[in-house]
Amino acid sequence: MDFELTESQQNVRQLVHWLAKERIRPLSLQADRDHAWPNAFLLELKQMGVSQSASSANEGGADGPKQTSRSAVIGAEEMAWGDASLILTLPGPGLGGPPVRMTGTPEQKERFFAPFAKKDEVHWGAYALTEPAAGSDVAGIRTTAKKDGDAYVINGTKCYITNGARADWVVVFATVDPSKGRAGHRAFVVEKGTPGFSVGKIEEKMGLRASETAELVLEECRVPVDNLLGGEALYEKSDGFKTAMKTFDNTRPLVAAMAVGIGRAAFERARDFAKEAYVLSRPIPRYTSIRAMLGRMERRLEAARLLTWKAAAMADEGIPNTKEASMCKAFAAEVAQQVTIDAIEVMGAAGNHADAFVEKWFRDVKVYDIFEGTGQIQRIVIAKRLFETIRSF
């Protein structure tokens, strides 16, 4: 049992916190209003070495046990404390990264990750699973892929795709045979500019407004066979659905950590407000219910953080963590929502002001209970682990 951060994790935390506080927060409200982060700032972050995964993390080996996931959740919490929409907008492969890393052939990895190595440019990848008629029900995707010579012809519409419009390439999930269900799923890397591949509408959202959410349209879009992730051989032994889902064991703790970060930002804001502004003559608010509310906010956030750490530690240790990853994601999203609601309550009318930040965090955090699997879907995942013999809920 140990809860001490390694030295490198302490550094990650400190550094990212500094960045979040000094550089990200000051731009956060404007980015929300502009529905975008300035590209110059994104490039600067990239050149500073800021990425979605804490790169300084120990990957295991001579330096001691692997710390990748643990370091990543620690970094993600701090960054989300600054602004969650920025994390989703950081240049890099984004959610498209894990499937390419996990199932791509060596050539594919080299090809698709190459753009991100360029020092003076910003590039994005994206991940397109969701469709207008298939969100939670990922197995029900209708985008089709038909083999035609040296290419697959893809037809369908994807929606709510983070960085979908700006991405160099998008991992697109499609089915080669709808009658086969999950076994018919394939993942393709579709590159920007491919004929038949276009961007539909860009969503206007309740929160995370500075993060781009796009609709993608594929019409008779010919994608070379070489862009089938993992190559055809891969699908002879396993199905594409597993590929799609494996991504989430890794990303759910990260998403949970971001929710904790947003919640913590709101908690700290409310706490400082209560300390400084509540009752002029007293450092501590006179209403004990306010104190208690702050106590509850902090303890629930800590609980969510610990669950997130646990799921991450299991990932590092190579222990299957699907259940724990879903637990922390569902729990953290719920906790963080309540904390932002309570933060506005502590601040009263002042909490609703657009320049008070907490109203933004209240808007931002809602989607953490929706994307990467809704709270309900997480519960299905957990239930499947609890009841080995029951396969449908």
Added chain:
Amino acid sequence: MITFDLDEAQAMFAKTASDFARERFRPNARAAEADGRAPDAVTAEYTALGFGALDLPESLGGLGQGLVTRAVVEEALAFGDLGLALAMPEPGAFAAALLALGSGADQQRHLAPLIEANAKGGVLWSEVKPRAQTFSTVALEEGTGFRIHGRKAHAVAAREVASFVVFARMERKSGEVRPAAFVVPADTKGVRVGEPVRGLGLQAAPTCEVTLEDVVVDASQRLAEADADFDRRVVEMWSRIAIVTAARSVGLASAAFEYARAYAAEREAFGKPIAHFQGLAFLIADMATRVEVMRAVVQRAAWAFDSGAKDATKYAAMAAAECHDGAMFVTNQGVQVLGGAGFVRDHLSEKWMRDARAHMAHGWSVALAELVIGRRALGDDDASLGEDAPMPELQPVMV
């Protein structure tokens, strides 16, 4: 490095406790509840395991393990039956009081013999007739000692207790009035332990009222070492009690969860096992998540305490609030999952739910624990008797 793994010794203690609790506590849970005490055979076997002084210093005859180990063992024991776990002979809260408030000499004199004898210790805190701001039980300085007078309430399993730490309002000849703690063996003249109070749950370890009538103690029985920073030490005592209490809640909740899960996989309605139904499956998923959450916060708090962290009190309060709430949620849903069967005594689920509600009165309440955290969040870090301890006039507690 962040890790939730148990070391070898911890895992071994946990396994031993778990096996014992499943085999000896669980089958005796109903009988002990009805009798208001543990069967003598179970008590004797428990004593032989030597868990009572698991976390107490080796210099006092304990096993020198930390609170983390204590927590995993308490969880395992409570999984068997929380009432029986509370009834077992061990220094318990008495040790928490001596460790926090006593000098080394006090500990050797009062705690070591209790450990040696495998005897039960207790703390008398709550008052039958509370008085504002302080204890109504009074200790008047007289001759070379004190004469204690008062009526204490909600003392857990007090009939089994060999020695108490009594909290009282001390009135000195000099006119000084302040709270203080005294070690009072149960067989001291004037100490009368009342009949067990019938209550909602945890009836294997029922609470009693304890009357102190002209109890004369020597000045050396006062834990005088604590005078300089009494408040801080009392809060440390409550922190330790809170962590152990919270660990027991985890065991209680996981008992209810495991039982409900197994039931839901078997019981059929509408032609299917009821776990098929999402309304129920989600509930059970939430129960599982809460148990994980509870376990993690307890481990975090116990570790903070073991490593002497400055903010250990905050983490202890987090564990208290999270686990009291969590155990109530999980045991309540544990009855829900069983439907009508949950409501009748054929299953233990209804007992676990009653036990959970009763257990919420042990140590820090959710309400107080959240204030303890909230105060610290606002920068008010000084331990304070009025603010951080369950003062009798505000909310009586069981200990």
